Amino acid sequence: xxxxxxxxxxLREQAAEQxxxxxxxxxxxxxxxxxxxxxxxxxxxxxxAAVVAxxxxxxxxxxxxxxxxxxxxxxQKGVKAHPSQSPPRDLIAAGNTALAAYYVPNxxxxxxxxxxxxxxxxxxxxxxxxxxxxxxxxxxxxxxGMKTAAVLEKxxxxxxxxxxxxxxxxxxxxxxxxxxVAGLEFSHDxxxxxxxxxxxxxxxxxxxxxxxxxxxxxPSSRTGFYVFDVGSGKGSWSEVKLGADASDIMGAGFINSRxxxxxxxxxxxxxxxxxxxxxxxxxxDLTGAAMPVPGNQKYLDWSVEALDSPSxxxxxxxxxxxxxxxxxxxxxxxxxxKTEIRGQQLLAWADDKTLVAWDIGxxxxxxxxxxxxxxxxIGSGKEVxxxxxxxDSGTNPDNSSGRxxxxxxxx
Amino acid sequence: xxxxxxxxFRDFVDNRSSALLKTAVLLCGGDLYAGEDxxxxxxxxxxxxxxxxxxxxAYVRRILYRQQVSRWRLKWRRREVSVAEPPEAGAGADAAxxxxxxxxxxxxxxxxxxxxxxxxxxxxxxxxxxxxVARLLGCSVGTVRSTTHRSLARLRVLAxxxxxxxxxxxxxxxxxxxxxxxxxx
Numbered sequence: 023x024x025x026x027x028x029x030x031x032x033l034r035e036q037a038a039e040q041x042x043x044x045x046x047x048x049x050x051x052x053x054x055x056x057x058x059x060x061x062x063x064x065x066x067x068x069x070x071a072a073v074v075a076x077x078x079x080x081x082x083x084x085x086x087x088x089x090x091x092x093x094x095x096x097x098q099k100g101v102k103a104h105p106s107q108s109p110p111r112d113l114i115a116a117g118n119t120a121l122a123a124y125y126v127p128n129x130x131x132x133x134x135x136x137x138x139x140x141x142x143x144x145x146x147x148x149x150x151x152x153x154x155x156x157x158x159x160x161x162x163x164x165x166x167g168m169k170t171a172a173v174l175e176k177x178x179x180x181x182x183x184x185x186x187x188x189x190x191x192x193x194x195x196x197x198x199x200x201x202x203v204a205g206l207e208f209s210h211d212x213x214x215x216x217x218x219x220x221x222x223x224x225x226x227x228x229x230x231x232x233x234x235x236x237x238x239x240x241p242s243s244r245t246g247f248y249v250f251d252v253g254s255g256k257g258s259w260s261e262v263k264l265g266a267d268a269s270d271i272m273g274a275g276f277i278n279s280r281x282x283x284x285x286x287x288x289x290x291x292x293x294x295x296x297x298x299x300x301x302x303x304x305x306x307d308l309t310g311a312a313m314p315v316p317g318n319q320k321y322l323d324w325s326v327e328a329l330d331s332p333s334x335x336x337x338x339x340x341x342x343x344x345x346x347x348x349x350x351x352x353x354x355x356x357x358x359x360k361t362e363i364r365g366q367q368l369l370a371w372a373d374d375k376t377l378v379a380w381d382i383g384x385x386x387x388x389x390x391x392x393x394x395x396x397x398x399x400i401g402s403g404k405e406v407x408x409x410x411x412x413x414d415s416g417t418n419p420d421n422s423s424g425r426x427x428x429x430x431x432x433x
Numbered sequence: 434x435x436x437x438x439x440x441x442f443r444d445f446v447d448n449r450s451s452a453l454l455k456t457a458v459l460l461c462g463g464d465l466y467a468g469e470d471x472x473x474x475x476x477x478x479x480x481x482x483x484x485x486x487x488x489x490x491a492y493v494r495r496i497l498y499r500q501q502v503s504r505w506r507l508k509w510r511r512r513e514v515s516v517a518e519p520p521e522a523g524a525g526a527d528a529a530x531x532x533x534x535x536x537x538x539x540x541x542x543x544x545x546x547x548x549x550x551x552x553x554x555x556x557x558x559x560x561x562x563x564x565x566v567a568r569l570l571g572c573s574v575g576t577v578r579s580t581t582h583r584s585l586a587r588l589r590v591l592a593x594x595x596x597x598x599x600x601x602x603x604x605x606x607x608x609x610x611x612x613x614x615x616x617x618x
Contacts, residue, residue, distance in 0.1 A: 029542075036463055043472075050473060
């Protein structure tokens with residue numbers, strides 16, 4: 023017998039020993055699809071979208087008094103990297119964007135079949151430049167300029183939104199809401215805040231019979247959105263009804279249990295991802311009336327956190343993997359022309375040609391999930407490490423140890 | 434996917450997932466959980482375009498192989514590979530020695546790279562000719578041939594027992610012809 027024959031026999035013997043696939047395998051597969059979408063939106067919802075190239079004016083919250091302070095007072099525009107830190111302890115920043123916060127996800131089991139995907143946040147302390155745990159918040163959105171954050175308390179959906187002064191660490195205003203809020207996102211100029219309302223906690227997860235993984239509760243309980251003026255705290259609510267097939271995971275109207283709204287860069291429209299539909303996103307005007315996709319938003323991809331570039335001319339795209347083992351596309355917002363760029367997953371624009379991304383290390387054995395933050399640039403094959411590697415959570419969807427998710431904001 | 438598509442997808446998974454799982458587990462070096470994960474991923478991808486697929490099994494298998502060789506996409510972690518207990522002595526010295534060799538082979542297989550293992554599984558488990566393997570993996574026949582050669586050599590390095598048990602001269606022995614149709618790259 024030679025090695026090939028032995029190999030032939032060994033493989034057959036091993037295959038014969040495999041137990042059959044368990045019952046309900048099809049349902050588990052369908053659950054995988056849904057869970058994956060939930061994961062994608064989870065990071066999108068928390069990551070403050072992209073950055074604007076110019077210094078913008080952001081209302082500084084000071085006992086309710088409107089004082090407009092230019093965020094451009096932050097003078098350092100260089101790169102602050104801590105390649106040995108994971109999760110980071112000291113400020114990470116590049117160009118116009120900074121890691122304003124990060125959170126650690128944790129699937130907290132309520133029973134064998136019910137759990138809640140909770141987040142523990144660490145916010146940047148403006149005085150020390152270090153990240154400090156903020157255990158009282160379940161959701162945090164940081165405004166451009168990093169002077170203000172909008173926060174929700176632990177119970178979701180929340181009945182009030184806090185506006186936190188990041189220089190003092192104190193809530194300077196509570197905005198009471200009639201419709202429970204569970205998602206927050208600032209506009210790109212920092213003057214408006216979009217709050218997504220839900221009838222239940224969108225981070226609740228269930229484990230269906232025969233499935234080995236958690237999936238978001240379906241159908242989604244999303245009800246609509248508020249748009250608030252940050253300076254005055256005033257705003258109004260608009261209802262957005264779910265499509266008839268919203269709970270059919272193969273249906274065009276399906277949405278994730280958490281599928282938050284945000285404002286387009288120009289502040290004219292509200293939009294949200296549509297994981298199954300052909301277009302991949304939906305748009306509304308500020309009163310909640312459905313709109314067709316605006317021409318300049320054709321290539322916007324909700325599942326790629328970096329979204330559109332500061333100038334609006336480029337859009338961060340999905341995984342490429344052609345020129346490099348891990349790489350992504352940057353898409354021309356007008357023509358759709360794709361350019362390959364380093365980086366496994368594009369997270370935030372540092373300027374019009376440079377992005378912060380997740381990427382894995384070198385070597386064929388690198389796991390997809392053993393990633394660090396890096397700086398990548400269009401037209402360059404180089405990347406600059408910004409953080410240490412976060413741990414690979416392996417195949418266990420319940421294991422989030424060593425995982426952290428970045429929240430970027432313009433600085 | 435409409436109700437009809439969903440039903441056809443469930444039928445396919447119910448009927449074919451056990452066979453597909455065998456291949457997936459072999460591709461993952463004997464790790465049942467990683468194999469299930471690999472298959473789940475492949476089926477989830479196929480589900481996304483189920484009603485546009487003409488030959489579901491061929492389609493799912495192609496995703497399986499390709500996913501496995503571009504491993505960064507997978508939620509994968511290397512695990513200790515558990516293998517069946519060696520048979521009790523007394524079953525016959527030859528049979529025991531042969532069974533032991535197969536276990537040694539399994540362990541060596543689990544230590545190959547995903548790409549090396551995939552090529553070997555396609556050639557020696559699925560019994561596919563080199564040209565078919567090349568088509569499935571999207572590479573040249575020459576690459577399949579050189580990867581096969583290097584993978585077999587690597588197995589012998591990883592499992593010195595194979596050499597110790599008199600297989601060191603395997604290179605000199607005629608190999609089985611799994612490639613009746615020769616296609617030039």
